[in-house]
Amino acid sequence: MIDRRRLCAKGGDGGKGCFSFHRSRHMRHGKADGGNGGRGGDVILECSPTIWDLSSLQHHINAKRGGHGASKNKIGSRGDDKVVLVPVGTVLHLVEGEMPYMVGKGSSAPLNPWEISTTLESDHKQLNIPKVSSNKRRKSMSSAESLNEENTSSWEAQVTCNDVSDSDEMKESEQEEHIEYNVAELTEPGQRIIVAHGGEGGLGNVSLTKSYKKSSHKMHDELEKVDDIDAQEDKNDDTSSLTTGSPGSESVLILELKSIADVGLVGMPNAGKSTLLGALSKAQPRIGHYAFTTLRPNLGNLTYDDLSVTVADIPGLIKGAHENRGLGHAFLRHIERTRVLAYVLDLAAALDGRKGVPPWEQLRDLILELEFYNEGLSGRPALIVANKIDEAGAQEVYDELRRRVCGVNIFPVCAVLEEGVAELKDGLRMLVKGEDLNRLTLDDIDVE
Numbered sequence: 001m002i003d004r005r006r007l008c009a010k011g012g013d014g015g016k017g018c019f020s021f022h023r024s025r026h027m028r029h030g031k032a033d034g035g036n037g038g039r040g041g042d043v044i045l046e047c048s049p050t051i052w053d054l055s056s057l058q059h060h061i062n063a064k065r066g067g068h069g070a071s072k073n074k075i076g077s078r079g080d081d082k083v084v085l086v087p088v089g090t091v092l093h094l095v096e097g098e099m100p101y102m103v104g105k106g107s108s109a110p111l112n113p114w115e116i117s118t119t120l121e122s123d124h125k126q127l128n129i130p131k132v133s134s135n136k137r138r139k140s141m142s143s144a145e146s147l148n149e150e151n152t153s154s155w156e157a158q159v160t161c162n163d164v165s166d167s168d169e170m171k172e173s174e175q176e177e178h179i180e181y182n183v184a185e186l187t188e189p190g191q192r193i194i195v196a197h198g199g200e201g202g203l204g205n206v207s208l209t210k211s212y213k214k215s216s217h218k219m220h221d222e223l224e225k226v227d228d229i230d231a232q233e234d235k236n237d238d239t240s241s242l243t244t245g246s247p248g249s250e251s252v253l254i255l256e257l258k259s260i261a262d263v264g265l266v267g268m269p270n271a272g273k274s275t276l277l278g279a280l281s282k283a284q285p286r287i288g289h290y291a292f293t294t295l296r297p298n299l300g301n302l303t304y305d306d307l308s309v310t311v312a313d314i315p316g317l318i319k320g321a322h323e324n325r326g327l328g329h330a331f332l333r334h335i336e337r338t339r340v341l342a343y344v345l346d347l348a349a350a351l352d353g354r355k356g357v358p359p360w361e362q363l364r365d366l367i368l369e370l371e372f373y374n375e376g377l378s379g380r381p382a383l384i385v386a387n388k389i390d391e392a393g394a395q396e397v398y399d400e401l402r403r404r405v406c407g408v409n410i411f412p413v414c415a416v417l418e419e420g421v422a423e424l425k426d427g428l429r430m431l432v433k434g435e436d437l438n439r440l441t442l443d444d445i446d447v448e
Helices: 134-142 144-157 163-176 210-225 229-243 273-280 328-335 359-373 394-404 421-433
Strands: 004-010 021-024 027-032 043-048 060-062 082-087 090-097 101-103 180-186 192-196 250-257 261-267 298-303 308-313 338-346 382-387 410-413
Touching: 004 192, 043 090, 060 082, 090 192, 192 250, 261 273, 261 328, 261 359, 261 421, 273 298, 273 308, 273 421, 308 421, 328 338, 328 359, 338 359, 338 421, 359 394, 382 394, 382 421, 394 410, 410 421
Parallel strands: 004 060, 043 082, 261 308, 261 338, 338 382, 382 410
Antiparallel strands: 004 250, 021 027, 043 192, 090 180, 090 250, 101 192, 298 308
C-alpha cells in the first residue's frame, strides 16, 4: 500500500491565435478572420472508492494543450482535461504553485460549445477558471515557448526511482522546502479538485481592438514593401506576443493517504493485529513471526446483516512513536481517520521469562503515544482485544488485566485459532453503531 506520493502537475498550454486576413476583389485591405486559440486542459484529482492506494499515480501529469486558431474565424479546440483517480482519504500538501481548489460534482449549466473537449474521454463538466489579467497575460505569453522547452527538458531528465529511494528523497527535500500542509482533502466519492489549470488561448486578430486592427492593416501592407528582415521581426513581435497562448499553471504537491476506516487496530509490534484482521474479514495480510511485519496499513471489510464495517490494521507502534521513532508519524496519521479504536494487547509478551511488556503497560504506552502525537486522539470509543489467550499462563495475565483496567469491554481472543472472534465482532458492531460509547483514559489503568 503506497500511502505517500510526490506529484508534479502541469495544465495544458493555451493554443495560439491566428493572424490572417480574408481578401477578395471587393476588399482592398482584406478583412481580419483569424480565430482565437483554445484553452488548455486542467489537471483534476477525483476521489474514487475503487482506488485503494497511490501506487498507480504517476509522478508527472500533464494536461493537453489547446488547439490553435485558424483562418475563417475558426476557434481552437479546448485541451483535454487530465482526470486522475485517487483513493478516499487523500490529503494534499502544497510544495509549490497555486492553491488547489475544490469543484462540485455536477453542473446543470449549459456548456459553451467551444469549451468542449475534442475527445470523448473528458465528458465531465466545464470548470470555471479565473482569467488572468491583461498585464500578466502579456508578460506570460511572451515567454510561453521558452517555458515549455525548459519544462519539457527538465521533466524528461528526471528518472522515476523505487518507492524506498523516493521516500528518502522526499523526506530530505521536505526539510528544505516550505510546505503548506493540509490545503485540501478528498473524503467523499466523486469529489474533484483542480491542482493545475490550463492556460488561456491566444487572441486572433478578429478579437483585437479596432485601433489595433487598423495598425495591423497598415503593418501588413508595409511588410510587403519592406526588404529589411530585422525591421520585419521587430514589427511581428507585438503580434506574436498577443496571439501566443498563455502557459498552463504548474504545481508540486505531496499526496498523503490517511485511511478512512471505522475501526483501527492499534497495538505494539507483533501483537497479532494482522492475524486478527484475517480472522475478522477475508483480508489476507502479510503475517510473520517478527516485529514490523506490517509497514503499510491493511484494510478489511466486516459485513453484518445491516452494516458493513471497514477495519484497518495499523502498523505496530513503539515507545517514542510520536517522535517518529520506528516510522511512528507514518503510522500514527492513519489513526486520525478512524472512528473507533480496538487496542490489541499481547498477553504472552512477558510470559516464560520473555523480555516483553505486560499488557496493562502496553495499553498505557499506546495511549501516551496517541496523546503526545495529537491531544484527544485516544478519547474515541474503544475496546480491548486480549490476544493470544491460548498461551500457557495467559489466563492469569488476562484476569490481572481485567483487575487493572476498567471502564471498557475486554475480549479474550486467539486470532490464530479464531477463538472469541464471534464475540469480538458483536462488540465491534455495538461500538460502531454507537451502542457502546465507553472511552479509555489513563485514569482507568492501574500500572502500579
